[in-house]
Amino acid sequence: MPSVDDKSLDATVTSEPTFQPPLHSGSYSGMPLHVYPIPSQFLQSQQPVRSKRRQVKNACTHCQKACKKCDDARPCLRCVKYGISEECVDSQRKERKKGIKRGPYKKRDGKYRAGSGVAHSDVPPHGVHIPGGIGPPVPYMPMPGYPPGFYGHYPPLVSKQGDGQSVYTTPQYFLTPAPHSMQPGAPESDPNVYPPQGYYPTAVLAPLPYHPQYAMARADGSAIPNPYPIFPGQMYKNSPTVGQSDIIGGDRVGAGEQSEQVISDAT
DNA sequence: TTCGTCGGACCTTCAATGTG
Protein backbone atom coordinates (compact mmCIF):
# COMPACT_ATOMS: atom_id res chain seq x y z
CA MET A 1 0.00 0.00 0.00
CA PRO A 2 1.79 3.05 -1.19
CA SER A 3 -0.28 5.56 0.58
CA VAL A 4 -2.94 5.26 3.15
CA ASP A 5 -4.73 8.48 2.49
CA ASP A 6 -5.55 8.05 -1.12
CA LYS A 7 -6.11 5.29 -3.06
CA SER A 8 -10.83 -0.01 -10.58
CA LEU A 9 -14.20 -3.68 -13.92
CA ASP A 10 -13.29 -6.79 -13.20
CA ALA A 11 -14.31 -8.59 -16.23
CA THR A 12 -13.81 -5.49 -18.25
CA VAL A 13 -10.44 -4.10 -17.42
CA THR A 14 -8.40 -4.31 -20.53
CA SER A 15 -9.77 -7.45 -22.05
CA GLU A 16 -13.41 -6.62 -22.24
CA PRO A 17 -14.30 -3.68 -24.38
CA THR A 18 -17.95 -3.72 -23.48
CA PHE A 19 -18.80 -1.72 -20.43
CA GLN A 20 -20.99 -3.37 -17.87
CA PRO A 21 -23.09 -1.01 -15.85
CA PRO A 22 -22.27 -1.33 -12.20
CA LEU A 23 -24.92 -3.53 -10.74
CA HIS A 24 -22.89 -5.59 -8.38
CA SER A 25 -23.21 -8.31 -10.86
CA GLY A 26 -19.83 -8.18 -12.35
CA SER A 27 -18.23 -8.53 -9.04
CA TYR A 28 -19.08 -11.24 -6.65
CA SER A 29 -19.16 -14.12 -8.99
CA GLY A 30 -18.46 -16.63 -6.34
CA MET A 31 -14.82 -15.90 -6.26
CA PRO A 32 -12.42 -13.22 -5.36
CA LEU A 33 -13.93 -11.22 -8.13
CA HIS A 34 -10.99 -11.27 -10.36
CA VAL A 35 -9.41 -14.54 -9.63
CA TYR A 36 -9.95 -17.35 -12.01
CA PRO A 37 -8.64 -20.44 -10.37
CA ILE A 38 -7.68 -23.32 -12.49
CA PRO A 39 -8.79 -26.56 -10.88
CA SER A 40 -5.88 -28.88 -10.68
CA GLN A 41 -7.62 -31.54 -12.72
CA PHE A 42 -7.81 -29.07 -15.56
CA LEU A 43 -4.16 -28.51 -15.66
CA GLN A 44 -1.96 -30.08 -18.18
CA SER A 45 0.81 -30.29 -15.69
CA GLN A 46 0.79 -30.93 -12.00
CA GLN A 47 2.54 -27.74 -11.11
CA PRO A 48 0.25 -25.39 -9.29
CA VAL A 49 -0.72 -22.38 -11.32
CA ARG A 50 -1.53 -19.25 -9.48
CA SER A 51 -4.38 -17.55 -11.22
CA LYS A 52 -4.28 -13.90 -11.87
CA ARG A 53 -5.92 -11.49 -9.59
CA ARG A 54 -8.11 -8.89 -11.14
CA GLN A 55 -8.69 -5.53 -9.62
CA VAL A 56 -11.33 -2.94 -9.90
CA LYS A 57 -10.32 0.19 -11.71
CA ASN A 58 -11.07 2.42 -8.82
CA ALA A 59 -11.74 1.34 -5.31
CA CYS A 60 -13.94 3.44 -3.10
CA THR A 61 -12.36 5.50 -0.41
CA HIS A 62 -13.37 3.17 2.38
CA CYS A 63 -12.11 0.00 0.77
CA GLN A 64 -9.00 1.78 -0.22
CA LYS A 65 -8.31 2.96 3.23
CA ALA A 66 -9.00 -0.43 4.66
CA CYS A 67 -6.98 -2.09 1.95
CA LYS A 68 -9.96 -4.27 1.27
CA LYS A 69 -11.61 -5.57 -1.81
CA CYS A 70 -13.95 -3.20 -3.54
CA ASP A 71 -16.16 -3.53 -6.58
CA ASP A 72 -17.27 -1.25 -9.37
CA ALA A 73 -20.75 -0.66 -8.15
CA ARG A 74 -21.51 2.38 -6.04
CA PRO A 75 -22.18 1.85 -3.30
CA CYS A 76 -19.82 -1.02 -3.26
CA LEU A 77 -20.76 -4.22 -1.53
CA ARG A 78 -18.50 -3.61 1.38
CA CYS A 79 -19.93 -0.18 2.08
CA VAL A 80 -23.43 -1.59 1.78
CA LYS A 81 -22.51 -4.21 4.27
CA TYR A 82 -21.24 -1.69 6.71
CA GLY A 83 -24.17 0.62 6.18
CA ILE A 84 -22.15 3.47 4.79
CA SER A 85 -23.51 3.39 1.27
CA GLU A 86 -23.82 7.12 1.03
CA GLU A 87 -20.18 7.54 1.79
CA CYS A 88 -19.10 5.21 -0.93
CA VAL A 89 -17.31 7.30 -3.49
CA ASP A 90 -14.47 6.70 -5.84
CA SER A 91 -11.11 7.55 -4.51
CA GLN A 92 -9.07 10.22 -6.14
CA ARG A 93 -6.36 9.09 -8.48
CA LYS A 94 -3.10 10.80 -9.03
CA GLU A 95 -2.02 11.77 -12.45
CA ARG A 96 0.99 9.99 -13.74
CA LYS A 97 4.17 11.94 -13.90
CA LYS A 98 5.41 12.88 -17.31
CA GLY A 99 8.77 13.66 -18.76
CA ILE A 100 10.63 11.00 -16.88
CA LYS A 101 13.57 9.69 -18.82
CA ARG A 102 13.83 5.94 -18.81
CA GLY A 103 16.99 5.06 -20.62
CA PRO A 104 17.33 2.42 -23.34
CA TYR A 105 15.04 -0.60 -23.21
CA LYS A 106 16.25 -4.12 -23.10
CA LYS A 107 15.14 -6.15 -26.04
CA ARG A 108 13.25 -9.24 -25.13
CA ASP A 109 12.84 -12.44 -27.05
CA GLY A 110 9.41 -11.43 -28.12
CA LYS A 111 7.93 -14.88 -28.41
CA TYR A 112 6.49 -14.52 -24.95
CA ARG A 113 4.66 -11.41 -25.81
CA ALA A 114 3.34 -11.82 -29.30
CA GLY A 115 1.38 -8.64 -29.61
CA SER A 116 0.35 -8.32 -26.04
CA GLY A 117 2.22 -8.74 -22.89
CA VAL A 118 1.84 -11.80 -20.77
CA ALA A 119 0.87 -9.66 -17.91
CA HIS A 120 -1.96 -8.30 -19.96
CA SER A 121 -3.41 -11.60 -20.94
CA ASP A 122 -6.56 -12.89 -19.37
CA VAL A 123 -5.71 -16.38 -20.38
CA PRO A 124 -3.90 -18.27 -17.71
CA PRO A 125 -0.88 -20.29 -18.73
CA HIS A 126 -2.78 -23.50 -18.40
CA GLY A 127 -6.24 -22.14 -18.57
CA VAL A 128 -9.34 -24.17 -19.01
CA HIS A 129 -11.22 -23.89 -22.22
CA ILE A 130 -13.82 -21.28 -21.86
CA PRO A 131 -16.87 -21.84 -23.97
CA GLY A 132 -16.43 -19.39 -26.74
CA GLY A 133 -12.91 -20.22 -27.47
CA ILE A 134 -10.70 -18.49 -24.97
CA GLY A 135 -7.80 -20.47 -23.72
CA PRO A 136 -6.56 -23.91 -24.58
CA PRO A 137 -9.12 -26.69 -24.49
CA VAL A 138 -9.17 -29.16 -21.66
CA PRO A 139 -11.52 -31.99 -20.81
CA TYR A 140 -14.79 -30.76 -19.44
CA MET A 141 -15.44 -31.51 -15.82
CA PRO A 142 -18.86 -30.95 -14.34
CA MET A 143 -19.20 -28.77 -11.31
CA PRO A 144 -20.55 -30.50 -8.25
CA GLY A 145 -24.01 -29.25 -7.57
CA TYR A 146 -24.50 -27.75 -10.98
CA PRO A 147 -26.05 -29.03 -14.15
CA PRO A 148 -23.86 -30.65 -16.74
CA GLY A 149 -22.42 -28.01 -18.93
CA PHE A 150 -21.91 -25.54 -16.17
CA TYR A 151 -18.44 -24.17 -16.26
CA GLY A 152 -18.00 -23.03 -12.76
CA HIS A 153 -16.76 -19.53 -12.46
CA TYR A 154 -16.65 -18.97 -16.08
CA PRO A 155 -19.98 -17.91 -17.31
CA PRO A 156 -22.00 -20.91 -18.29
CA LEU A 157 -23.16 -19.28 -21.43
CA VAL A 158 -21.36 -17.26 -23.97
CA SER A 159 -23.23 -15.25 -26.45
CA LYS A 160 -22.05 -13.76 -29.69
CA GLN A 161 -22.13 -10.16 -30.55
CA GLY A 162 -22.68 -8.73 -33.94
CA ASP A 163 -19.05 -8.73 -34.80
CA GLY A 164 -18.79 -12.34 -33.85
CA GLN A 165 -16.90 -11.65 -30.69
CA SER A 166 -17.59 -13.84 -27.77
CA VAL A 167 -19.10 -12.19 -24.78
CA TYR A 168 -19.41 -13.51 -21.33
CA THR A 169 -22.74 -13.49 -19.77
CA THR A 170 -23.33 -12.40 -16.25
CA PRO A 171 -21.64 -14.17 -13.40
CA GLN A 172 -23.17 -16.50 -10.92
CA TYR A 173 -24.12 -13.87 -8.44
CA PHE A 174 -26.44 -10.97 -8.68
CA LEU A 175 -26.66 -8.35 -6.08
CA THR A 176 -30.13 -7.11 -6.46
CA PRO A 177 -32.25 -4.96 -4.25
CA ALA A 178 -34.14 -7.04 -1.82
CA PRO A 179 -37.75 -7.53 -2.80
CA HIS A 180 -40.17 -5.19 -1.26
CA SER A 181 -41.65 -8.00 0.69
CA MET A 182 -38.29 -8.56 2.27
CA GLN A 183 -37.91 -5.02 3.46
CA PRO A 184 -39.45 -4.98 6.89
CA GLY A 185 -39.55 -1.25 7.16
CA ALA A 186 -40.92 -0.46 3.76
CA PRO A 187 -44.39 0.95 3.68
CA GLU A 188 -46.85 -1.35 2.12
CA SER A 189 -48.33 1.26 -0.10
CA ASP A 190 -45.47 2.37 -2.22
CA PRO A 191 -42.88 -0.13 -3.24
CA ASN A 192 -40.75 2.58 -4.70
CA VAL A 193 -40.54 4.68 -1.63
CA TYR A 194 -37.29 4.80 0.20
CA PRO A 195 -37.16 2.78 3.38
CA PRO A 196 -37.93 4.52 6.63
CA GLN A 197 -35.27 6.52 8.26
CA GLY A 198 -32.74 4.56 10.08
CA TYR A 199 -32.70 1.67 7.72
CA TYR A 200 -30.96 0.78 4.56
CA PRO A 201 -32.32 -1.76 2.25
CA THR A 202 -29.58 -4.17 1.47
CA ALA A 203 -29.20 -6.18 -1.56
CA VAL A 204 -29.84 -9.82 -2.01
CA LEU A 205 -27.02 -11.90 -3.27
CA ALA A 206 -28.80 -14.21 -5.57
CA PRO A 207 -26.70 -17.16 -6.59
CA LEU A 208 -27.42 -19.41 -9.46
CA PRO A 209 -29.78 -22.10 -8.36
CA TYR A 210 -28.12 -24.96 -6.65
CA HIS A 211 -28.95 -28.36 -7.94
CA PRO A 212 -28.44 -30.99 -5.27
CA GLN A 213 -29.13 -33.72 -7.75
CA TYR A 214 -25.92 -32.87 -9.47
CA ALA A 215 -23.87 -32.71 -6.37
CA MET A 216 -21.08 -35.16 -6.21
CA ALA A 217 -20.31 -36.99 -3.04
CA ARG A 218 -17.15 -36.25 -1.20
CA ALA A 219 -14.48 -38.81 -0.85
CA ASP A 220 -15.48 -39.40 2.72
CA GLY A 221 -19.08 -39.83 1.76
CA SER A 222 -20.32 -36.73 3.50
CA ALA A 223 -22.78 -34.47 1.82
CA ILE A 224 -21.66 -31.29 0.16
CA PRO A 225 -23.41 -28.30 1.56
CA ASN A 226 -24.76 -25.67 -0.74
CA PRO A 227 -21.68 -23.64 -1.49
CA TYR A 228 -23.78 -20.60 -2.30
CA PRO A 229 -25.57 -19.49 0.78
CA ILE A 230 -28.36 -17.13 0.03
CA PHE A 231 -28.48 -13.79 1.68
CA PRO A 232 -32.04 -13.10 2.53
CA GLY A 233 -32.93 -9.48 2.50
CA GLN A 234 -30.94 -8.12 5.33
CA MET A 235 -31.52 -4.77 6.83
CA TYR A 236 -28.82 -2.69 8.34
CA LYS A 237 -29.31 -0.03 10.84
CA ASN A 238 -28.28 3.28 9.53
CA SER A 239 -25.29 3.64 11.69
CA PRO A 240 -21.84 4.69 10.62
CA THR A 241 -20.33 2.08 12.84
CA VAL A 242 -22.77 -0.61 12.11
CA GLY A 243 -21.59 -4.01 13.05
CA GLN A 244 -22.74 -7.37 12.01
CA SER A 245 -24.85 -7.56 15.08
CA ASP A 246 -26.87 -4.70 13.75
CA ILE A 247 -28.23 -6.77 11.00
CA ILE A 248 -31.83 -7.46 11.50
CA GLY A 249 -33.85 -9.88 9.60
CA GLY A 250 -32.38 -12.70 7.67
CA ASP A 251 -29.77 -15.20 8.54
CA ARG A 252 -26.18 -14.33 8.50
CA VAL A 253 -23.82 -16.56 6.74
CA GLY A 254 -20.66 -15.31 8.23
CA ALA A 255 -19.64 -11.85 9.08
CA GLY A 256 -17.11 -9.24 8.30
CA GLU A 257 -14.51 -10.37 5.89
CA GLN A 258 -15.70 -13.82 6.56
CA SER A 259 -18.93 -13.25 4.79
CA GLU A 260 -17.05 -11.86 1.90
CA GLN A 261 -15.01 -14.95 2.12
CA VAL A 262 -18.04 -17.11 1.98
CA ILE A 263 -19.09 -15.39 -1.13
CA SER A 264 -15.80 -15.27 -2.80
CA ASP A 265 -14.54 -18.60 -1.70
CA ALA A 266 -17.56 -20.50 -2.72
CA THR A 267 -16.51 -22.64 -5.56
C1' DT B 1 -15.53 -13.66 16.88
C1' DT B 2 -15.32 -9.44 14.53
C1' DC B 3 -13.07 -5.65 12.79
C1' DG B 4 -9.40 -2.21 11.80
C1' DT B 5 -4.68 -1.80 10.38
C1' DC B 6 -1.03 -2.42 7.27
C1' DG B 7 3.17 -4.72 4.83
C1' DG B 8 3.97 -6.14 0.68
C1' DA B 9 2.76 -9.06 -3.38
C1' DC B 10 0.41 -8.47 -7.30
C1' DC B 11 -1.96 -5.87 -11.06
C1' DT B 12 -3.05 -2.07 -14.38
C1' DT B 13 -1.99 1.89 -16.81
C1' DC B 14 0.43 4.58 -19.87
C1' DA B 15 4.64 7.62 -21.13
C1' DA B 16 9.00 6.63 -22.94
C1' DT B 17 11.34 4.25 -26.15
C1' DG B 18 12.15 1.17 -30.17
C1' DT B 19 11.10 -0.39 -34.85
C1' DG B 20 9.55 -0.50 -39.64
Added chain:
DNA sequence: ACATTGAAGGTCCGACGAAC
Protein backbone atom coordinates in the same frame (compact mmCIF):
# COMPACT_ATOMS: atom_id res chain seq x y z
C1' DA C 1 2.14 4.84 -36.65
C1' DC C 2 2.44 1.05 -34.13
C1' DA C 3 4.76 -2.18 -30.84
C1' DT C 4 7.21 -2.89 -26.75
C1' DT C 5 9.09 -1.85 -22.34
C1' DG C 6 8.95 -1.02 -17.63
C1' DA C 7 8.01 1.88 -13.71
C1' DA C 8 4.43 4.63 -11.34
C1' DG C 9 0.47 4.22 -9.13
C1' DG C 10 -3.01 1.40 -7.55
C1' DT C 11 -5.63 -2.82 -5.49
C1' DC C 12 -6.23 -6.11 -2.05
C1' DC C 13 -4.46 -10.68 0.26
C1' DG C 14 -3.36 -12.30 4.43
C1' DA C 15 -1.39 -11.76 8.99
C1' DC C 16 -1.92 -9.56 13.23
C1' DG C 17 -3.66 -7.32 17.28
C1' DA C 18 -7.41 -4.88 19.70
C1' DA C 19 -12.02 -4.77 21.08
C1' DC C 20 -16.11 -6.93 22.29
